[in-house]
Amino acid sequence: MEHLYWNLGSYAGGARFEVELRGSTARVCLMGIDNYQAYLDGDEYEYHGDFCDVSPVVLEVPYDDHWYLVVDSNNRTIKVQVTQIFD
Known part of the structure; x- marks a missing residue:
């Protein structure tokens, strides 16, 4: 299964x-480690995004987890391009 992915690491909820997407529409999915493994x-699997x-x-x-x-x-x-937002 071909896809682009980033191992974001562990993050707390919030x-x-x-x-930023350029060149095509896409399905963008934020997944915890267990759901990413199920995807593979x-x-x-469950994901957050659309x-x-x-x-x-x-x-x-x-919520707190290891995220992809x-x-x-x-x-x-x-x-x-993926950027973490800091308030």
Whole structure:
């Protein structure tokens, strides 16, 4: 399964990330470590995010965990920039 991903590391609930997409629409998913493994295994998984055609997208970590950001799109036509938002 081809996808772009970032291992964001461990974050507490409330941390926020801005995802800027250029070149294509995409499904942007924030997943805890267990759900990311289920995604890789082809099992059922849950994620926070949505199909996005407007950029930038802001995602908020809902609870403490180790997080991955997954972008499902045509990897050859999309550019993605991920930035943590600090208040």
